[in-house]
Amino acid sequence: MIKSVLITGANAGLGKECARQLGTQPETTKVYLGCRNPERAEAAKLELEETTGRKVFEIIIVDVSSPDSVRAAVEAIPEPIDALVMNAGGMGGTDPGQLTESGAIQLFATNLLGHTILLEELLAAKKLTQVALFAGTEAARGIPKMRMKRPTLETSSVDDFVSICDGTFFPQPVEAMVAYGPVKYMSAMCMAAIARKHPEIRVITVSPGGTDGTEVMNDLPPLTKFFFTHVGLRILPLLGMMHDLDVGAKRYVDALNDKAYTTGAFYGSAENLLTGPMIDQATIFEDLNNEAFQDNAYEAVHRFIS
Numbered sequence: 498m499i500k501s502v503l504i505t506g507a508n509a510g511l512g513k514e515c516a517r518q519l520g521t522q523p524e525t526t527k528v529y530l531g532c533r534n535p536e537r538a539e540a541a542k543l544e545l546e547e548t549t550g551r552k553v554f555e556i557i558i559v560d561v562s563s564p565d566s567v568r569a570a571v572e573a574i575p576e577p578i579d580a581l582v583m584n585a586g587g588m589g590g591t592d593p594g595q596l597t598e599s600g601a602i603q604l605f606a607t608n609l610l611g612h613t614i615l616l617e618e619l620l621a622a623k624k625l626t627q628v629a630l631f632a633g634t635e636a637a638r639g640i641p642k643m644r645m646k647r648p649t650l651e652t653s654s655v656d657d658f659v660s661i662c663d664g665t666f667f668p669q670p671v672e673a674m675v676a677y678g679p680v681k682y683m684s685a686m687c688m689a690a691i692a693r694k695h696p697e698i699r700v701i702t703v704s705p706g707g708t709d710g711t712e713v714m715n716d717l718p719p720l721t722k723f724f725f726t727h728v729g730l731r732i733l734p735l736l737g738m739m740h741d742l743d744v745g746a747k748r749y750v751d752a753l754n755d756k757a758y759t760t761g762a763f764y765g766s767a768e769n770l771l772t773g774p775m776i777d778q779a780t781i782f783e784d785l786n787n788e789a790f791q792d793n794a795y796e797a798v799h800r801f802i803s
């Protein structure tokens with residue numbers, strides 16, 4: 498059982514709901530809310546204390562798009578934690594293709610680069626003992642019903658993966674809906690490579706599925722946002738493409754608590770669905786099991802870490 502956990506992006510959406518569900522478990526003694534905005538973090542902490550009736554929540558300020566901020570957060574964790582939930586990110590803000598100091602696009606820096614540094618530095622400092630969970634998405638293996646194509650890399654070489662990190666893989670300017678799936682695909686591959694390097698803990702990728710009640714669409718262009726919030730919210734649940742916030746976050750909690758979710762794997766919905774029981778996504782997209790491709794993704798990420 499998980500007693501202590503750090504959740505990034507814990508002041509909204511799935512991260513906050515995951516914090517609520519874990520905070521409600523009687524054996525939980527500490528839930529670190531990893532947030533970049535102190536005011537939003539404090540509001541979430543107060544709300545979580547009120548809804549759970551427990552004082553187990555503590556704020557760790559972290560902007561996962563900034564390596565310095567991530568390293569400061571690792572320093573700030575006073576004692577080893579059982580679990581890490583790498584949940585922050587999503588569509589990469591209002592300018593997902595904007596380049597960071599290291600030449601990475603914002604969408605990649607937020608979802609994968611900062612989380613890789615966080616996970617590896619926690620492990621190096623012996624501050625993570627049981628399980629690390631990365632927030633994946635079915636977009637990583639393609640969602641034809643939503644016109645999100647399966648990522649197709651030419652040879653899946655290190656350079657191919659680097660082109661996802663620096664945005665040159667995509668038509669310019671980089672659009673969130675185009676880059677999101679490839680970045681999350683690469684994330685699942687990198688997490689699988691890290692899992693093989695660290696057999697002492699479980700490292701899993703879990704998609705919460707299509708989840709209502711989050712802010713993930715807020716930064717999308719107005720037309721796309723309008724479609725998802727007004728049309729999508731009515732139609733998607735009928736198509737098995739959307740469930741409630743507590744159901745999405747429960748996927749994280751189930752996978753954290755249950756060792757049957759094995760290290761290195763990526764769990765998400767069955768083919769053509771974004772809800773329902775989770776299955777290993779490599780049964781849908783077999784490249785996810787290719788260890789050479791996983792290692793190439795890992796090496797590409799590390800070209801952006803100094």
Ligand SMILES: NC(=O)c1ccc[n+]([C@@H]2O[C@H](COP(=O)([O-])OP(=O)(O)OC[C@H]3O[C@@H](n4cnc5c(N)ncnc54)[C@H](OP(=O)(O)O)[C@@H]3O)[C@@H](O)[C@H]2O)c1
Nearest residue numbers: 506509510511560561562585586587634707708711712713
């Ligand atoms: N909702 C879905 O249907 C769905 C489906 C599949 C996967 N996912 C994945 O689930 C995760 C959570 O998504 P969500 O739907 O809950 O989104 P959300 O409601 O927008 O929440 C995202 C959280 O991440 C935080 N965040 C963003 N950039 C950050 C940064 N640089 N540093 C620290 N925190 C940052 C946000 O903080 P601020 O309040 O400061 O912006 C917020 O707390 C994402 O990784 C997303 O890709 C979501």
